[in-house]
Amino acid sequence: MTSSKKVTIYDIAKEAGISASTVAAVMNGSWRKRRIGEETAKAIQAIAASRGYTINLQARGLRHSRSGLIGMIVPMLDNRFFSSLAQAFEEKARALGLYPVVVSTLRDPQNEHATVSALISHNVEALLLTGATDPDGLSEICARAGVRHINVDLPGTKAPSVISDNYNGAKEVTEVIVRMASSRKERPSFYFVGGVPDHNTLRRIDGFREGLRGAGLPVLDSHIQPSGYDADLAESTVREIHARLGSLPDGLFVNSTIAFEGVVRFLKTLPIDEVRKCAIGCFDYDPFIELLHFPVVMARQNVKRLIDESSRLLEVDNDPAGQVMLIPTDLVVPNALVLASPGMGSDDPPLILAPSKPSKRIGRRKIA
Amino acid sequence: MTSSKKVTIYDIAKEAGISASTVAAVMNGSWRKRRIGEETAKAIQAIAASRGYTINLQARGLRHSRSGLIGMIVPMLDNRFFSSLAQAFEEKARALGLYPVVVSTLRDPQNEHATVSALISHNVEALLLTGATDPDGLSEICARAGVRHINVDLPGTKAPSVISDNYNGAKEVTEVIVRMASSRKERPSFYFVGGVPDHNTLRRIDGFREGLRGAGLPVLDSHIQPSGYDADLAESTVREIHARLGSLPDGLFVNSTIAFEGVVRFLKTLPIDEVRKCAIGCFDYDPFIELLHFPVVMARQNVKRLIDESSRLLEVDNDPAGQVMLIPTDLVVPNALVLASPGMGSDDPPLILAPSKPSKRIGRRKIA
DNA sequence: TTGAAAGCGCTAACAA
């Protein structure tokens, strides 16, 4: 509206016939304690409002050597888990009086480095490194710049890490699907599908194995197929398993909702009765998965606590680098199963599923 | 590692026994054309690397009066549509050589104002205002600061707007569900559920009405219930409709995936055969909705084009403010229906659904 | 109660 150039304190000072430092004090709220006259302040505020003044935070940041920004990198934004993390991060940042900047890196190490450097160049005051493929490399960069940072979701060794308890989450899911399958068959066999063999997937595989072992079931390496975080790959993996066995396995552990999407695409091609004979679990949560026509047991990550603990660790100074904090997941068991217990799954669940009360969420144990 | 204080060009200049401006030229890549010696440059780069120098973009931005930032506000991040927009925006921003800053406002007008002001204070070079509740108020703020901006998803009158073609998207979905329902019943009756009566929902209602009218069906105001963007409300709305009618309506148009979640929760309490007698459509898309055990027709918003066109409009100068650009949606029709045509839905779809080829996506018409 | 002045780190003439 006014000029295209931005209004500065000098413009206002000139118009008010007063010095720039006085204007500055009024504009940043420090004028009371600088004992600037009530009317002077009012006048300046009026001019500022009429000219549409906005403070230049780059200048202020330069002067202060602090930006008021807090950064977060995530592999991608268009993902239920990471976007929830981002949302929780934003709210936390604001509560801390900081301005959140969230950027995605597409799981590309180069991109991660460039993004972290860029964020540091913008003088962020702290950094959350989420799902980084090279957390320690990034820690290096941050350390040189003296920037506080926390690894989230995937751990590193050079900074504190806050991650989900993948092991126990996977174990719990496995235990439930084992019970489901065991009620149908003497020695059921299970498959693990999806994910890349990073830290999280490896821990989940460990949990899966332990869940089977605890039930006295054998664990076959050939049944563990981390075919990637990709729906198409998961789909063809399950299709192949089905082709090989001539039917679905007795139980299936799907590692991530994105892989689950592919799995469901294949399952839809099968008669519903066959699908319901397979006990299915999924690491991570999607509300629509609860609403499918067959029951799925899920381990839901606790996004809010991941962020809360990260922010807490940012505050404290004296954390031994490399500390890993595990946040328990919530076990989500479909109503159909809850209602059918005890003796879970002793019958095929009814085609008319349970009333629409929310699914049961169990498991709160803190393993830190 | 080194000191906690950040390394500046002066530190490097001192260590190299050379002037700061030379260091600056080397650090920002302009040294070739400033004809700085190859070995000088090499030496400086070596020192910079060893000391972990990172350029201070606040200082550079202050000097240039430009920040290299581009901002976007969204109602929330943890939403499939908005997070996809954010992801597409990021990629576009980088392609433009700008650094993306995405912030959520939780559909709160105050928050929107504060956030836009904050972004302007950080000297963003352009702004995408997504789903703003008060686009024109925000335009005002931007205009005063001389900041280019575009309304996305919800239109305003003081800046160009790029939004989905809600009217035609809704009309197309309605037409398909009308055909489905008409094959079962002479004069089917339809309900519209979910959303708040903002511009988008109103246009979708118009499209819904037109879809019915085109088939010679009556349009009853009492059948249109924009019960909010909330799963629980949508659930109880549909439950009430069901209770009142003693059955599901012949067709149901659900306005948003979040409302759809609530609707499915209720539908799960019904026998599958009853659900399959209801022709169901949904504005907007979720991959898991495609995978439910009953067919759903969806209008999928074209996130990429929304962003592409927004960025294009940011470039050009001479756009009459208030121009609204409509981006067509893609009609997503489940395979079960595609395979059953012609005479869509003439029989109840088979319980074993179609093979896992991706659903058909039709509708590309550009209505600008 | 207010003003003058130095400087945050970087850039870009202009000098040398």
Add this chain to the structure above:
DNA sequence: TTGTTAGCGCTTTCAA
């Protein structure tokens, strides 16, 4: 080929 210098807009002593 390199150095000097004057700011970008703001904050903050110190002086008036």
